[in-house]
Amino acid sequence: xLKSLCSAFLMYSRIPVPKVGWNEENRRYALCFFPLIGTxxxxxxxxxxxxxxxxxxxxxxxxxxxxxxxVLITGGIHLDGFCDVTxxxxxxxxxERKLEIMSDSHVGAFAVMYLGxxxxxxxxxxxxxxxxxxxxxxxxxxxxxxxxxxxxxxxxKSAKKQGTLxxxxxxxxxxxxxxxxxxxIILSCIGMMLxxxxxxxxxxxxxxxxxxxxxxxxxxTFGGITGDTAGWFLQICELGILGTAVLSxxxxxxxxx
Numbered sequence: 001x002l003k004s005l006c007s008a009f010l011m012y013s014r015i016p017v018p019k020v021g022w023n024e025e026n027r028r029y030a031l032c033f034f035p036l037i038g039t040x041x042x043x044x045x046x047x048x049x050x051x052x053x054x055x056x057x058x059x060x061x062x063x064x065x066x067x068x069x070x071v072l073i074t075g076g077i078h079l080d081g082f083c084d085v086t087x088x089x090x091x092x093x094x095x096e097r098k099l100e101i102m103s104d105s106h107v108g109a110f111a112v113m114y115l116g117x118x119x120x121x122x123x124x125x126x127x128x129x130x131x132x133x134x135x136x137x138x139x140x141x142x143x144x145x146x147x148x149x150x151x152x153x154x155x156x157k158s159a160k161k162q163g164t165l166x167x168x169x170x171x172x173x174x175x176x177x178x179x180x181x182x183x184x185i186i187l188s189c190i191g192m193m194l195x196x197x198x199x200x201x202x203x204x205x206x207x208x209x210x211x212x213x214x215x216x217x218x219x220x221t222f223g224g225i226t227g228d229t230a231g232w233f234l235q236i237c238e239l240g241i242l243g244t245a246v247l248s249x250x251x252x253x254x255x256x257x
Contacts, residue, residue, distance in 0.1 A: 004029035005036070011168070013037045014075040024171035031150040031172055032180040035188075038146040041070050042139025049135040063126035067119060070142070070238075081231020082118070083111035088222070095223055099159060102228045122239060128246045136195045137203055141241035144188035144204075148211050149234045151181045152225060156215055159224030198257055202248040206240045 003026040009017045012034060020026045045066060052062045071079065088098040090110035101108075129135055153169050154177050160166065193200030214233040218225045251257075 001029055005033045008033040009037065011164075012077060013040070013073055015040065015073065027168050027171050028173050029176065029180075030168050031153060031177050034150045035143045035146040035181070035184045037074065038142035038144070041073050041142040042136075044069050044073065045139050045142075046132065046135050049129065049132055053132075059127045059130065062129070063123045066126040066129070067122045078231035078234045079115065081228040082235040083107055083115055084228040085232035086114045087111045088228075095221070098222060099226070102222075102226065118235065118239065122242065125239075125242045125246045128250070131249075133195055134199070134245050134249050137192050137199055137245040138242055140188050140192045140195070141203060141207070141238055141245070144185060144192075144207055145234050145237040145241065147181045147184040147188060148207065148237060149230050151178065151185065152211070152214065152233065153230055154178055154181070157219065157224040159218070159222045159226050159229075163227055165225070165227035165230060196249075196252075198252055199245055199248045203241045203244050206244045207237055210237050210240050 003020045006017045006020045007022075007027045008030040009015050010019065011030070015037070048065060048069065049062065051057070084102040084104075087104075087108040087110055088101040090108070091098060091101055093101065129138065153165055154172060154174060158166060158169070189200070189204040191200075192203050210233070214225075214229070214236070218229045218233075222229060
């Protein structure tokens, strides 16, 4: 179990952990620990929101550092998947060619443009996060998005027989992984609803809708999911939760809910 934990953190984060052998036994429960990286990101975000209040730091600096925190902790692995999928999707090529484009290490013009838009949207939404409550919702979202991503990796059809994602899926103990991730999903949603019932329900609904759309999109476009599409989904889900938390909070203020 500890080696599976280390394998998850070694692959999906830049958090220092003991190195373990790259074998199937050490990756059997790795996807179960994937959401823990989201817990670390959420905790750091909450601390940063609190520190900004204490030091009277402005919203723009808070927003910029908040965008940087997940990249710092993960090394940008999921943003890389977002860029690869964007390039492939924008090519309008055949399914086989799209899979080849995702495997290309070069970045295309569409990926650069959409990445810029994505980061601008993130920054803009974070400038409106002016309470620890909303930051807590977003923190739970980092856990929820990873639990959903891990669940899709186990349940959804793969577009490739080999690859980084399959190196974690094939050796995984399917039943334990599914049960663990479903429990984390439920706990994350309950956590958001306890922080703020209205915002929590809205964030839960948008994350589940994005999850369903992800399956339809991946199957239609690529014939299944890959490691890159998993990263793409995670980024879209996190942006959806962030935007929903902010906008629903604004609506609550207007109607004094």
